[in-house]
Amino acid sequence: MSTNKSFSTETSERYSRALFEVVKETGELEQVENDIKNFQNIFNNSPELINFIQNPTQTIKTQQSVMNLLSEKLNFSKNLKNFFLLLIEKRRIFFIKKIIISFLRLCSKKRGEIKASLISSKELSKSELENISKELSLSMGSKIKFDYKVDQDLIGGLKLQLGSFMIDTSIRNKLKKYEQLMLEN
Secondary structure: OOOOOOHHHHHHHHHHHHHHHHHHHOOOHHHHHHHHHHHHHHHHOOHHHHHHHHOOOOOHHHHHHHHHHHHHHOOOOHHHHHHHHHHHHOOOHHHHHHHHHHHHHHHHHHOOEEEEEEEEOOOOOHHHHHHHHHHHHHHHOOEEEEEEEEOHHHOOOEEEEEOOEEEEOOHHHHHHHHHHHHHHO
16 A cells, blocks of 8 residues: 555545445446436535535434435435445545545446546537547547546647646647747747
8 A cells, every 4th residue: 555645545445445346246336336426416516415424523323314315315226325324334424525536436447448637728519529539549448538628728729638648739838838948048
């Protein structure tokens, strides 16, 4: 284990790996991944839920009853419901955001997907994004999944970050290079 990882990161990765292994073994991986994405969407858009889950003054019993209700309403698998209840019981529920991110990363990795960040100066159409993804997937030998954003400060062009590999064709970057060259001369 790396000494650079924080306690919360290590703990989150352990819990997410445990959930991943259990649901993979029971054949519920796809369902649990969808359930977790639904929960993540609700969690990220509900300050009340975030506050409730991350509030250490909430009793275990109260958190469990809310999680039981959420699990029932969202039709979670039994394994996911029990996992959330275990996190509450062990007082690790406040790691839920990191656990979810780690779990979804494991699911993507299992499918052979690679995460990439794509930033463009203008809004790209769905077909343009699919073409970029298809071309990169062919050259990389793995399916590329984008976190896509628009940044008009780029003036023109694209920025692509794939792990430690970076392609920056933005006009802003080219202007910076020219400025650096002029300062050096």
